[in-house]
Amino acid sequence: MGLGLLKQVKPISQPWVAILDHSIDIGTKKALVVLRVPMDVLSKRGSAIQLKDCECVGLKISERVNGETVALDLEGIFTSAGRPVAVIKDCDSTLQKGVRLWSEKQPAAVPVIEDIGHVMATALKAQFEKTRGYKRFIALTTKGANCLRQTNLAFLRPPGLRKKGRFQSIGKLGQWGQKMLDAMAVKGRAKKGSTLARLRAAFPDLMRLKPFIVRFATTANVSSQIMETLKNNGLDQVSYERCSQLSEEFPRNSKVKKCLLSWLQRHIEIQKNIGTLPLLVSSDIIESLFGNFKHIMERSPQADMNRTALLIPALCGNLGETIISQALNQAHHRDLEKWEKDNIPYTMRKKRQDFFSKKNIQKPGKLLCA
Numbered sequence: 001m002g003l004g005l006l007k008q009v010k011p012i013s014q015p016w017v018a019i020l021d022h023s024i025d026i027g028t029k030k031a032l033v034v035l036r037v038p039m040d041v042l043s044k045r046g047s048a049i050q051l052k053d054c055e056c057v058g059l060k061i062s063e064r065v066n067g068e069t070v071a072l073d074l075e076g077i078f079t080s081a082g083r084p085v086a087v088i089k090d091c092d093s094t095l096q097k098g099v100r101l102w103s104e105k106q107p108a109a110v111p112v113i114e115d116i117g118h119v120m121a122t123a124l125k126a127q128f129e130k131t132r133g134y135k136r137f138i139a140l141t142t143k144g145a146n147c148l149r150q151t152n153l154a155f156l157r158p159p160g161l162r163k164k165g166r167f168q169s170i171g172k173l174g175q176w177g178q179k180m181l182d183a184m185a186v187k188g189r190a191k192k193g194s195t196l197a198r199l200r201a202a203f204p205d206l207m208r209l210k211p212f213i214v215r216f217a218t219t220a221n222v223s224s225q226i227m228e229t230l231k232n233n234g235l236d237q238v239s240y241e242r243c244s245q246l247s248e249e250f251p252r253n254s255k256v257k258k259c260l261l262s263w264l265q266r267h268i269e270i271q272k273n274i275g276t277l278p279l280l281v282s283s284d285i286i287e288s289l290f291g292n293f294k295h296i297m298e299r300s301p302q303a304d305m306n307r308t309a310l311l312i313p314a315l316c317g318n319l320g321e322t323i324i325s326q327a328l329n330q331a332h333h334r335d336l337e338k339w340e341k342d343n344i345p346y347t348m349r350k351k352r353q354d355f356f357s358k359k360n361i362q363k364p365g366k367l368l369c370a
Contacts, residue, residue, distance in 0.1 A: 001313075001314045001324060001327045001328055001331070002310030002311055002312065002313040002314040002327075003310050003313075003330075003331040003335060003336060003339055004326070004327030004328055004329070004330035004331035005055075005056065005313040005314060005317070005323075005327045005330075006056070006057075006058075006059060006310075006313050007327075007330045007331060007335075008326065008327060008330055009055075009057045009058075009080050009081050010080065010081070010082075011081060011082030012036075012038075012082065014038050014039070014040070015038070015039045015085045015274070015275070016036050016037060016038045016039060016082075016084055016085065017036075017037050017039060017084050017085060017086045017087070017088055017113070017280050018034050018035065018036060018037075018057075018078075018081075018084035018086070018087045018088065019034070019035040019037060019054070019087075019088045019089075019280075019283050019285065019286050020032065020033065020034045020035070020058075020074075020087065020088070020089055020095065020099075020286070021033060021089065021090060021092075021095070021283060021286045021287070021290070022065065022092070022094070022095070023290050023293070029061055029062065029063050029344070030061075030062065030063075030065065031059060031060065031061050031062075031309055031312065032058070032059070032060040032061075032062065032065075032070065032073050033056060033058065033059055033286060033289070033290075033312055034056070034057050034058030034059075034074070034077050034081075035054040035055065035056055035057070035285065035286055035289070035316065036054065036055045036056075036057045036081060036084070037049060037053060037054050037055075037280060037285075038053075039085065039274070039275070039277045039280075040277055041053045041280070042233065042234040042277070042278045042280055043234075043277055043278055046232075047232050048231045048232050048282070048284070048285075049280070049285050050285070051285060051288060051289060051292075051315065051316040051317075052316065052317060052318040052319075053285075053318075054285060054289075054316045054317065055316065055317050056289075056312055056313035056316055056317070057077060057080070057081035058073070058074075058076075058077030058078075058080075058081065059309065059310070059312055059313060060073040060076075060077070060343070061309055061343045061344050065094055066094060066097075066098075067094055067096075067097025067098045067100075067101055068098070068101065069098070070094060070095060070097070070098025070099070070101075070102075071097075071098045071099075071101035071102040071105075073098075074098060074099070074102040075102060075105070078102075083106065083110065084110065085110075085111070085274050085275075086110065086111040086112070086113050086270065086274060086279070087099055087103075087110055087111070087112050087113065088113040088115060088280060088281070088282070088283050089112065089113075089114070089115065089283065090114075090115045090117075090118040090283060091114065091115075091118045091119070091122060099112055100112075111270045111273070111274065113267060113270065113279065113280070113281055114263065114267075115281070115282055115283040115284075116226075116227055116230050116231070116263070116281045116282055117168055117227060117231075117282060117283070117284060118168070118283075119259065119260075119263050120223050120226070120227055120256070120259075120260070121167040121168040121170070122167070122259075123223075123255060123256040123259035123260065124167045124170055124219065124220065124223060124256055125167045126255050126259075127219065127254065127255040127256050128216060128219075129167075131212075133209060133211075133212030133216070134212070134216070136205070136209060136212075137177070137209055137212060137213065137216070138161075140203055140204075140205055140206060140209070141158040141173070141176075141177075141203070143202075144157075144158065144202040144203040144206075145157045145158055145160075147201070147202040148202055151198075153195065153198060153199070153202075156180075156199065158173060158176045158177075159172040159173055159176055161173065170220055171220040171221065171223060171224040173220070174213075174216050174217035174218075174219070174220030174221060175217065175220070175221065177206075177213040177216065177217050178213065178214070178217040178221075180199070180203065180206060181206070181207070181210055181213055181214070183196075183199065184196065184199055184200060184203070184206060184207060185207070215251050218249070218250070218251060219250060219251060219254060219256055222246055222247070222249045222250055223256060223260075225246055226243045226246050226247070226260065227282075229242055229243055229246070230243065230281050230282065231281075231282045231284060233278060234277075234278025234279050234280055234281060235264075235267055235268060235271050235278060235279040235281050236271060236276075236277075236278040236279065237268070239278070240264055240268045243260070243264060244261070244264065247260055247261060267279065267281060289312065289315055289316055292315050293309075293311060293312055293315060296308070296311060306340070306344055307336060307339070307340045307344065309344075310336075310339070314327075
């Protein structure tokens with residue numbers, strides 16, 4: 001069905017934006033996925049878009065990825081799907097170059113929308129990561145979390161941070177810090193063995209970090225409110241003014257505020273040039289799609305990018321009985337074999353089968369290389 005859906009992709013009359021990203025590496029490969037989202041979806045839904053609002057118009061599997069390969073893939077995808085009015089992507093340099101190279105070949109430049117989530121995460125990282133207060137706070141929460149692990153106070157442990165892209169969810173840590181400051185702001189000695197005494201033992205220097213935690217939590221909280229506004233309503237004059245107003249709540253000399261205001265100014269101009277509809281500014285939906293796909297792939301004992309990548313087109317879109325029937329009629333088993341041969345010439349499983357095949361007799365000390 002996924003292959004059938006891809007074969008049915010064609011241009012549409014209404015304006016749309018393209019959301020594109022590379023999946024996480026699975027085996028030695030990754031997938032470039034392009035989603036089509038009509039411009040009017042946000043105004044119709046009145047909230048953040050869902051997978052059923054999207055159509056997968058492009059899926060390219062690669063082992064070697066650079067700006068030139070991305071540009072070539074986009075050329076083929078947009079030849080079939082038509083040209084979007086704008087492209088949404090994160091801050092990845094490879095995608096940046098690929099989109100630029102593709103756009104330079106177009107009759108008119110296609111606006112590029114920088115995903116607000118990644119922009120804010122980058123700003124938060126620049127603001128805090130190298131500061132002494134942040135380093136002490138992270139060290140304290142890490143040590144304290146270990147103290148509370150497997151105790152009846154484990155529910156008070158600080159939220160775990162992702163190794164990659166940790167500043168995209170850093171707001172939860174700020175909320176935790178503010179809550180713990182309130183809980184531990186009790187004067188005097190705590191009763192031995194009480195919850196307060198145990199928390200003070202687990203996080204002994206937390207109150208000394210109060211000035212930093214308040215600044216950190218305020219910045220993270222305001223950032224979360226701004227992102228919630230933009231992800232649910234898109235960017236137009238109303239949300240622009242709302243976010244500008246919220247930015248006044250950032251602490252003085254905030255790098256995050258400076259970055260946000262610069263982003264708002266650039267992107268409100270894009271919105272005005274495209275039309276009157278709210279501008280989609282978040283690529284969260286493609287992350288959700290990859291999360292669903294990864295959940296399925298984790299069931300495999302030996303994860304590898306193979307024909308199951310064609311599940312991606314089938315995981316989004318508003319798939320009714322008619323659409324499913326049409327998709328299944330578009331693709332047959334021989335089409336799957338041809339697609340796999342053209343897009344994924346080998347898989348780890350095939351290499352393994354070949355290596356351990358009785359027909360494949362190897363000389364001692366010599367391994368196959370493909």
